[in-house]
Amino acid sequence: MVKPIEFKFNDYLNKGFELIKKDYGNFLLAYFFCIIMSIIPFCGFLAMGNFYKFCRRVDRGETANAGDIFNFDDFVPYFILQLIIMAGIFAIYIPFIILIPVVGLFGDAGEVTGTASVLIIMLTFLYILALIFAVFYFALKGFYIPGLISLKKVKDIKTGWNMSKIMTKNNLLLIFLFSIVVSFLSQLGILACGIGVLLTMPYYYTTYYVALEDAIRQIEYDEIKEIGLKEKDEY
Template identity: 65%
Template sequence: MIQIKAKPVQFKFNEYLSKGFELLKKDFGNFILAYIFCAVMSIIPFCGLLAAGNFYKYCRKIDKGEPAGPGDIFNFDDFMPYFILQLIIVGAVFAIYIPMMFFIPIAAIAGGDSPSPAFMMFLIPYIFLIVIAFTVVALIGFYIPGLISLKKITDIKTLWNMSKVMTKNNLLSIFLFAIVVSFLSQLGVFFCGIGLLITMPYFYITHYFAFEDAMQQIEYDEIKEIGLKNE
């Protein structure tokens, strides 16, 4: 029986980049079409993360040689966990703006037409702290999409706790990975924007390999483990 137990994951930075490129070459045309469908589905409210998750499942099918088509992107099986996750994100963003909703009117009254020095002293560190907080939370929650789409785990608290354990000691590597992959995927901008259809699928494919490798690392076969202990 295959069991899943969260543990710190060995992050294989270069392997994900190279495997992503190889898989993209394997089914180049369909990956471009799948990305277009992913972009279209992202237009639907609260379906952006779901579209990305479906892209990861599509990548797994192509990687494993299973029957798959770009139309698999339009799948709503995982809608609820992604919907709840996005509601939490929206709620967090709204909560962050609550202090500014009170401080801005006060600063406007005190400063008149010119910006208040006190307001700027508050705003700049506040924005800086927000960026840092969002970055850290995003890094800790890095494996959540993979756990939802590739392992069918839907409880948000469980997802967060598992991802927190899996990313332990890997936050810097994941941060650098995100920067490098984002840069490579945005190279299409230099080709009048059309090139994004070629480079953006690479962004998702490399993330798929990061998720897939992590899922394999946290799996263990209970039957095999018992056999090894008996030996």
């Protein structure tokens, strides 16, 4: 049963830190493997998803092997997801591809008046604002898709998108702030002359895992509860 998720901002920050302390050396190795995996074309998201699986094993006290980052079981859904993102990026640039030659054509002909120039600048500015809003909206609405693919085994991107839209309802601002805070905390290693980034970046992934795992548990709890109620009704 998919529902809007109770987003536990502070809990995720704390539990992400607690999780990474369980096996820090292995987490760091897994993060290095993620970097290597991301070099392979179309495997960046897959590496991230595999890291979430690794986090789950550590979280549950199971044997966790950093080498599992190189697992390709979920390659197809992540590949399709990246193709969709690439198509979206291409669509974003279509207006610019059309606008730039038109402006250049009129400019060469000396037909761009001051009013027309201002209008073009205003339209471009408004388009960029709308573009920024759209990018953030779709990124935040799709926040749970990686967790649904890797942790919930949802292989259909359309299904994952529809589930994530419901799960993020009323939480977009919290998710946005969460992303900013986690990114900031994971980058604190820059203060240690750069090498510290390698020590703090795993926190970024572990904290995201905690948020995704909690969401999965919430919807699975409701699914089990609903099944129980149906069984009672049958009796």
